[in-house]
Amino acid sequence: MAQNISVPDIGDFKEVEVIEVLVKPGDHINKNDPIVTIESDKSSVEIPSPSSGEIKDLKVKIGDKVSEGSVLATIENGQEAKVIKDSVEPEPAEKVSSIEKPKTNVELNPVKQVKKVFAEPASKDDIDPVETSEWIESLNSVIENDGSSRASYLLNKVIDQAYKSGLVLPDTRTTPYINTIPSEAEKISPGDQNIEKKIRAYIRWNAAAMVVKANKKSPELGGHIGTFASAATLYDVGMNHFWRAKNNKFGGDLIYFQGHSAPGMYARAFLEGRLTSKQLDGFRQEVNEGGLSSYPHPWLMPKFWQFPTVSMGLGPIMAIYQARFLKYLINRGLIKDEGRKIWVFLGDGEMDEPESLGAIGLAAREKLDNLIFVVNCNLQRLDGPVRGNGKIIQELEGSFRGSGWNVIKVIWGSYWDQLLAKDKSGLLVKRMNECVDGEYQVFKAKGGAYVRDKFFGKYPELQELVSSMTDKDIWKLNRGGHDPHKVYAAYNAAIQNTGSPTVILAKTIKGYGMGKTGESVNTTHQQKKLDEEDLLYYRDRFNVPLTDKQVKNIEYFKPEESSEEMKYLKERRLKLGGFIPERSSFAKQIKAPPKDIFDAFMKSTGVKEMSTTMALVRMLTALLRDKNVSPRLVPIIPDEARTFGMEGFFQKIGIYAHEGQKYEPVDSEQLSSYREDKSGQVLEEGINEAGAMSSWIAAATAYTNHDIEMIPIYIFYSMFGFQRIGDLAWAAGDSQARGFLIGATAGRTTLAGEGLQHQDGHSQLLASNIPNCISYDPTFSYEMATIFREGLRRMHEKKENVFYYITAMNENYAHPEKPKGCEEGILKGMYLFKESNNRGKTKVQLLGSGTILREVIAASEILMREYGIDSDIWSVTSFNELRRDGMETERYNLLNPNENPKKSYVQKCLEKRDGPVIATSDYNRAFCDQIRPYTEKKFYSFGTDGYGRSDTRKNLRKFFEVDKEHIVAYTLSALAKEQLIGSDAAEKAFKKFKINKDKDFPANL
C-alpha cells in the first residue's frame, strides 16, 4: 500500500521552498535517499526517505513551499508514513566501559622490586619519622608482593578518602625530578652501542662542519650547531630503532623534525648516500639548484622534507591535528590502521608558543596514542635559559599530565643510576628537586669541580656520596637525553602506550660537545663559526677519525662503504623500511565531477534571492551525491555551520566523533539534528581557527602523507582566516596543500552589523601574498561554480600544488544566467559582464568584484539613465590573479626589449575600450590597485580602507563611498578630470546624493 512521505520537524522554518526534486515516479529508492531539497533564506537541506520502496506519486514540484507535515510523495512498500529520524541508540553501557583503559607507564614498565625510595629526609615537618617510614614500608611491600597496579589502586583509594575527609590534597601534577622509568624497568636497546656512537659522532661532525663551511663562505648564511648538538642522540635512536619509513607495504611513521636541527638530518642523509658533499656545501644556498634549504621546507626540497616546522609552535599544533586526521581516515574506513605513529621534535623554548600547548587537551580527549612529542629540554632558547628560576621539565610535566598525556621524563643518564641507588636518605633527589634550570645550565658550562662544590657540596652527605669520584667522573655524569639507553627505553615505552598521547621530556645540553665556545652558554644558539681550535676540540671530543689537516680544511667524514658503521647504518634503515625524511605521493587522482552537477548554478535564479555562501553550500550538497567526490570531501567548520547554512550536513554526513554519540541530542526529532558519528565526515572543530586550519592542512596534504587525495573545505568567517592564522596558511603553501579555504561572510560592508573586528576588507590581499594560493572574490553563483569546478580539476584531478581561497558573502540577491563564453574570463580574473550600447555622450569602464559589483551595475544604470554616460561592466573575479598575469607579462617584456611586447590579460580586455577605468570592491583600495600598472588607461579605484563599524549595509557603503551613488558621482568627476565631460555634472551629483565633501577620509575615522 502506498504511504505518504511528509516533511519532518524542520525547526522554526515554515513555508520553505522546494529547490530540487531528486526522485520521479517509478524510482526505486533506499531508506535515507534524498527525496527533495528544501531551502530557507539561509540554508538548504535534503529530506531523506524514511523507508525503501517505489515512488508512486510526487506531490511537490520545484518552487512549491512546504512546512512540517506537507506531503512530498507517496511510496509503496514503505514502512513508515512520516520521516522520523532514527533516534540515536545510546551506546550500550558495557561498550562504553569496554573502551580500553589507557595503560600507564607503571603498567608498561612494572616495577616488581623496590630498590630505593625517594623519600624526603627527616625534617622539622616530619613530626613522626618512624610512622612515615612505616607507611613507606607498607607501600613497598604491596609493590613487591602484589605489583604496581595494586599499589596504584590503594593509593587512589587513600587519596579519595583524604578528599572526602576534607584534606587539602598535595599538588600531584609533577613527580620528583628523576626519570619516569626506573632503571630496573628499562628495556635494553638491542643496538650495537659502539657502532651507533661512532655513527652519531660522524653525523655530529658533518652537521657542524656544513654550518661552519657555509659561514666561512659568507657569514650572511647563518645556521645552527648547538640545537642538533643537543638533540643528536634523540634523533639517532629513533633513526636506528623506531621510525618506519613509507614503502609499498606500510604507510610510514611521520616525523616532524625540529626546524633548527635540519643540519643533522642532512648530515645523516649524506652518510646514507642520499646527499652528496657538494650538496652539503650548498647548505643555505638555494638560489642555484642543488642547495639545501635552511630549514625543513617541502616547497624547496619537495622530495625530502615533509613538514615545515621552523616557525615555532606550528609543528606541535599541526602534528596534533595530523594524528587526529590519521584516526579520522581510519575511522572513516579510507585507510588501514597500521599502527603508524607521529613523532614531533620540539624545543623547550618553543613550548612557550601558545600554539604549542594550545591543542594538547584535544590530543588527550581524542586519545591520540599515535602521537609522541619529544621535547628537547636543553634548558635554553635563543637569549638564555628557558626557565632560569624554575624547571621547564617540571612545568611541562604538569601541563601535559594535567591534560591527560602520558609523560615520560628522561632527565638523568645511566652514570647517575649508581648514585641514585646509593642515595638511601633521598637527599640526592631532594637536591635534584631544589636546583633550578639556571643552575643546571651553569653546572654544564663550568666543569666537574664546580658541580662537586655547588651541587653535591650543599649537603655533607652528598659530598660524601661523590668523594671517591674524580672531577672528571663527576663531569661525566650525563643527562638523560644524551644517553642512548635511556632514550631507547623511553621511546620503547612511548610506542606501546595506548589510550593517550605521550610526551617525552628529555634533558640535554645545548651545544653538547662544543666546549668553551658553545656548550651550555647563553650565546650557544647563535654560534655558527668554530675556529681551528674549537674544531680540533670537537673532533677529539667525539673521536672523529680526521687528521688535523683535514679538520683545518673542514672536511666531511664518511667511512668506507664496506665499514661496519656504514653497513650498520644502512642495514638499520633497510630493516625500518627505507629512508626518512622522504616525501612522495602515490595517491590516485579524483575525477572532477561531471559538468551537469554544476549546470544548475549556470541558470538565473529568477526573482529568488540567495547569497554566494548558500550557492556554495548547495554545490557541496550536490557534490555529496557524486560517488567519486563525496567520500573525499572533508568539510571543516569552526562552530559556524549554522551561520553558513550548513547544519544540513550534520544529519547527512555526520560529525566526526571518535567515540560516536553517547547521548541523544536535544534536537533529535529535527531533520538537521546534531549527529556525531565515529565515521562522521564533518570536522566540527569548535571555536578554534588554528586547529581547524591544522586539520585542513592535514587533509590538504593527505595525498603525500597518506597517499590518498582528499578535498578539504574549511569555511570560516573571512576576518578570522588569514588574519588569524596567517602563518599556518603560509606553512600550508610550503606544504603544497591542495584544498579550498572559504572566507565566508566576507566584505567590509557586506557583513553589516558585526562591526570592526568582523568586517574583512583585506583577507584577499593577505591571500595574494601566498604564491601558490589562488584567490577569487566572485559575485554570482555561476562564477562560484565555475571557479570551484576548476579548483577540483586543477588540484585533485591534475594534482597541481595550489590551493584556493574563495570569498563568499551573506548578502542575498538574485543571480543572473551565466553570460555566454565567460568561463575563461572568470578563471583568469575578469570578463565583460555587460557591454554598453554606445548611445551616450562618453564612456567609462566600470570594474567591480564581490557584492560591490552589484553597486557597480546599479551605478551603470544611473549613469546612462540620468547622465547619458555609457559604461561597460566588468566582473572582476580576481584582482589577485590579474596582477600575477600582469607582473609576469611586464617582466617578460622588460627581458625581451627586441620583441613585440606581450599584452597582459588586463590590457587585452581594456585596450580597445573607451573611457577611464573605475574599479570598486569591498576591500581596501590596494586590492583593485593591483592592476593599475597593467593598463594604460586612467585608473581610479575605490574601496573600504579603514576600520569597519556596525551599521546597515546601505549606511556602510555610503560611509566607505562604495555605494552606487558614490560610484556615479566619482565617475562623473573622473570623466570631468579626463576632460570628457564638464565638471558641473559631478557637482550636481554630489549635491543630489548628499555627499558631504567635508567628511574626513574614511580610513582616518
Ligand SMILES: Cc1ncc(C[n+]2csc(CCOP(=O)(O)OP(=O)(O)O)c2C)c(N)n1
Ligand atoms: C615563531 C618563531 N619565532 C622566533 C623564531 C626564532 N628562533 C629560532 S630558534 C629560537 C630559539 C629556540 O629555542 P628552543 O625552542 O629551546 O630550541 P633549541 O634550539 O634550544 O633546541 C628562536 C627564538 C622562530 N623560528 N619562530
Ligand SMILES: [Mg+2]
Ligand atoms: Mg632549547
